[in-house]
Amino acid sequence: MSYNFLQVEKKWQQHWKDTEAFKVVEDDSKEKYYSLEMFPYPSGKLHMGHVRNYSIGDVIARFKKMNGKNVLHPMGWDSFGLPAENAAIKNGIHPDIWTRENISEMITQLNELGLSYDWDREVATSSEDYYKWTQWIFLQLYNKGLAYKTKSPVNWCPSCETVLANEQVVNGACERCGSDVTKKNLSQWYFKITDYADRLLKDIDNLDGWPDKVKLMQSNWIGKSYGAEVDFKVKNTDKDLKVFTTRPDTLYGATFMVMAPEHPYVNELVAGTEYEPKVNSFLSELNRLSSIERSATTLEKKGLFIGAYAINPVNNKEIPIYIANYVMMGYGTGAIMAVPAHDDRDFEFAKKYDLEIIPVIKPNDDSIDTENLTEAFCEPGIMINSDKFDGMTNKEAIDKISIDLNERGIGKKTVNFKLRDWLISRQRYWGTPIPIVYCKDCGEVPVNAEDLPVKLPKDVKFTGKGESPLKTSETFMNTVCPKCGGPAVREVDTMDTFVDSSWYFLRYTDTKNDDEVFNLDKAKYWMGVDQYIGGVEHAILHLLYARFFTKFLFDLGLSPVDEPFDNLLTQGMVLKDGAKMSKSKGNVVTPREIIDKYGADTARLFVLFASPPEKDLEWSDDGVEGSFRFINRVWRFVEEYKDILKTGDITINNKFDKELNFKLNEVIKNVTHDISLRFNFNTAISFVMELVNVMYKYTQNAPEINRELLSKAVESVLLLLAPFGPHFTEELWTLIGNEGSIHLHSWPTYDEAALVKDTIEIVIQVNGKMRDKIEVEANINKDDLETLALSTDKIKSLTNGKTVVKVIVIPKRLVNIVVK
Numbered sequence: 001m002s003y004n005f006l007q008v009e010k011k012w013q014q015h016w017k018d019t020e021a022f023k024v025v026e027d028d029s030k031e032k033y034y035s036l037e038m039f040p041y042p043s044g045k046l047h048m049g050h051v052r053n054y055s056i057g058d059v060i061a062r063f064k065k066m067n068g069k070n071v072l073h074p075m076g077w078d079s080f081g082l083p084a085e086n087a088a089i090k091n092g093i094h095p096d097i098w099t100r101e102n103i104s105e106m107i108t109q110l111n112e113l114g115l116s117y118d119w120d121r122e123v124a125t126s127s128e129d130y131y132k133w134t135q136w137i138f139l140q141l142y143n144k145g146l147a148y149k150t151k152s153p154v155n156w157c158p159s160c161e162t163v164l165a166n167e168q169v170v171n172g173a174c175e176r177c178g179s180d181v182t183k184k185n186l187s188q189w190y191f192k193i194t195d196y197a198d199r200l201l202k203d204i205d206n207l208d209g210w211p212d213k214v215k216l217m218q219s220n221w222i223g224k225s226y227g228a229e230v231d232f233k234v235k236n237t238d239k240d241l242k243v244f245t246t247r248p249d250t251l252y253g254a255t256f257m258v259m260a261p262e263h264p265y266v267n268e269l270v271a272g273t274e275y276e277p278k279v280n281s282f283l284s285e286l287n288r289l290s291s292i293e294r295s296a297t298t299l300e301k302k303g304l305f306i307g308a309y310a311i312n313p314v315n316n317k318e319i320p321i322y323i324a325n326y327v328m329m330g331y332g333t334g335a336i337m338a339v340p341a342h343d344d345r346d347f348e349f350a351k352k353y354d355l356e357i358i359p360v361i362k363p364n365d366d367s368i369d370t371e372n373l374t375e376a377f378c379e380p381g382i383m384i385n386s387d388k389f390d391g392m393t394n395k396e397a398i399d400k401i402s403i404d405l406n407e408r409g410i411g412k413k414t415v416n417f418k419l420r421d422w423l424i425s426r427q428r429y430w431g432t433p434i435p436i437v438y439c440k441d442c443g444e445v446p447v448n449a450e451d452l453p454v455k456l457p458k459d460v461k462f463t464g465k466g467e468s469p470l471k472t473s474e475t476f477m478n479t480v481c482p483k484c485g486g487p488a489v490r491e492v493d494t495m496d497t498f499v500d501s502s503w504y505f506l507r508y509t510d511t512k513n514d515d516e517v518f519n520l521d522k523a524k525y526w527m528g529v530d531q532y533i534g535g536v537e538h539a540i541l542h543l544l545y546a547r548f549f550t551k552f553l554f555d556l557g558l559s560p561v562d563e564p565f566d567n568l569l570t571q572g573m574v575l576k577d578g579a580k581m582s583k584s585k586g587n588v589v590t591p592r593e594i595i596d597k598y599g600a601d602t603a604r605l606f607v608l609f610a611s612p613p614e615k616d617l618e619w620s621d622d623g624v625e626g627s628f629r630f631i632n633r634v635w636r637f638v639e640e641y642k643d644i645l646k647t648g649d650i651t652i653n654n655k656f657d658k659e660l661n662f663k664l665n666e667v668i669k670n671v672t673h674d675i676s677l678r679f680n681f682n683t684a685i686s687f688v689m690e691l692v693n694v695m696y697k698y699t700q701n702a703p704e705i706n707r708e709l710l711s712k713a714v715e716s717v718l719l720l721l722a723p724f725g726p727h728f729t730e731e732l733w734t735l736i737g738n739e740g741s742i743h744l745h746s747w748p749t750y751d752e753a754a755l756v757k758d759t760i761e762i763v764i765q766v767n768g769k770m771r772d773k774i775e776v777e778a779n780i781n782k783d784d785l786e787t788l789a790l791s792t793d794k795i796k797s798l799t800n801g802k803t804v805v806k807v808i809v810i811p812k813r814l815v816n817i818v819v820k
Contacts, residue, residue: 005727
């Protein structure tokens with residue numbers, strides 16, 4: 001019987017569904033294991049990156065189950081988001097219908113891959129029974145003062161009359177109509193994640209199972225720095241500009257100030273002056289740049305004097321105030337003191353705009369003429385031009401000047417974080433409604449928990465214009481104040497989809513609970529996530545927000561852990577012709593093409609064999625063909641020998657048995673090690689391929705087939721391959737007479753005694769060059785080994801007529817014969 005992958009895979013997928021093979025419940029008699037891949041946005045089509053991600057997770061889940069663990073392996077949908085709303089605008093289909101259709105299609109595709117998900121625990125963030133609890137968590141944050149509303153700028157398209165997400169702004173223009181995008185201040189909701197900044201940073205040290213690069217990225221994003229906050233008075237006003245600096249030792253060298261163009265003082269300082277139109281023009285130009293572009297080191301520094309001056313508090317010097325494209329409100333106070341003598345960026349700016357440069361630190365050896373700098377001096381040194389601090393080392397002056405600022409009431413030592421509070425407002429329909437109403441008498445009022453969920457209305461108009469489609473629904477907008485019972489209107493912003501994905505892993509522990517966000521006892525059993533798997537592109541925001549939510553819920557006594565993910569694996573991308581697969585590049589290979597032509601097990605085997613999981617994978621049609629041939633090779637072997645296999649005690653009768661038994665136990669050991677300790681699935685599969693080669697060689701060369709030994713070898717090959725190719729191994733398992741699923745069978749064990757070789761191969765060298773090999777007893781002594789090495793026919797011919805100067809014996813490895 002040839003391998004009919006279409007028939008075999010459909011058969012077992014239906015069997016697993018009918019028997020609820022992957023359903024799991026809490027079981028205190030078993031050790032749990034929680035394997036989780038980041039859930040997808042339901043776009044409707046799987047790509048090869050999905051296949052790789054989910055195949056990695058499936059191997060881990062199946063392997064752990066075969067090793068006796070009670071495995072939770074759920075799947076769900078990060079189903080709120082902009083694409084569904086765009087589809088509603090473009091195609092006239094409601095986002096909910098579009099999303100549900102896509103989910104249905106993707107469930108079919110996931111099942112076709114043979115993934116061992118417990119679909120009984122499926123969640124979709126856009127379902128009312130899920131976002132009810134997202135809203136409930138919002139209320140807990142609100143009640144603790146961690147959710148607040150304030151004004152902040154958004155991208156605004158004046159033509160479409162709508163707010164745009166960052167990804168909808170292309171080269172400063174609206175992706176829909178091409179109009180120039182402007183900024184507009186809107187009152188928006190934030191989560192006060194900065195209250196958790198210190199814990200989020202400190203606890204990175206506890207994430208032993210995370211890649212170092214991800215921990216570094218999180219640490220840099222939080223960005224803790226020590227320094228001083230200094231007050232610079234703005235001349236002829238009652239305003240102070242607060243500046244955070246990590247270099248208070250350079251204060252005497254501050255010769256100008258730079259403010260973020262969005263700083264609230266800017267408009268006030270230029271209002272009615274000759275500088276106002278110039279500033280407005282500068283802001284219009286700036287709106288074309290993203291925050292990433294503005295923070296790039298390669299950005300050309302552009303600035304504009306706004307006609308105002310600040311007073312340097314340490315020497316009372318007037319210094320000009322500029323706005324510049326490289327200073328943003330997102331870090332520090334939105335204003336910086338510029339010290340061009342000792343900062344590369346400030347030096348470049350000062351030279352461009354002909355601003356004063358005052359050195360306040362000189363090198364210890366006077367090797368640089370600090371009065372005529374050609375570049376900023378950024379090294380440690382001795383203080384100069386700094387009043388009473390002259391002559392100190394600049395490191396000493398950092399502390400002394402900070403103390404002096406505090407004593408004079410013009411500044412203080414402080415700690416700053418790069419991390420900003422989390423803006424969660426989205427002017428969208430397809431997201432979790434924010435459970436707040438506005439009453440003319442009571443003001444801002446949270447919805448009562450018992451009235452959740454605040455449901456998304458159906459009677460909305462998707463025009464692509466206006467701040468939010470929710471405003472078009474009168475049934476949604478008009479409500480009753482929970483406090484006084486009077487008329488009120490609802491909040492029309494919805495939540496950032498990162499909110500939805502910041503706690504879904506906890507909901508998986510108790511998805512059917514209508515009475516609480518999740519049951520603590522169930523969460524205690526399953527949490528934390530033993531292995532989390534996803535792309536490195538989520539290394540910062542998603543993982544940081546998930547950590548924040550988990551810590552907050554832990555503080556409320558709801559989460560049993562304060563870190564969600566014990567171990568993290570960030571898999572590489574799938575590339576073709578050296579580039580990420582994309583329609584625009586025309587290099588897309590779809591999972592459907594591979595499954596239809598070769599079967600799901602081939603697709604799985606290839607993406608797991610072609611590269612270590614953390615590395616990028618280069619697509620290879622030849623590699624896919626090779627994986628398919630290997631599966632067929634295993635199939636043919638089992639088909640050929642299935643009738644002679646015999647279970648029972650194994651007796652090793654000859655050297656052929658011994659070689660096969662050694663390789664069998666060696667491969668079991670190596671595969672177990674590579675899956676359990678390193679996730680090196682590519683080498684694990686390679687080891688099994690070696691074993692299959694040895695099995696073919698054994699059946700061809702052994703004088704008599706050891707039926708019990710071959711039976712064990714066949715069963716072991718199938719068990720070792722079961723997590724990688726679940727369909728064909730399940731079929732062959734029954735074909736050789738086993739009852740029950742292969743995936744419920746125990747993982748094979750190895751015998752250490754079988755790994756001790758009775759004989760070993762020794763290399764013989766003559767003058768350091770390999771000339772021969774001999775098979776000897778493993779415990780042979782040095783004298784006997786030397787005698788044997790000198791007595792082989794080949795070595796005799798090479799040493800004949802020459803003098804043996806010495807013989808170097810390295811036990812168990814080689815013999816080197818030195819002749820002249």
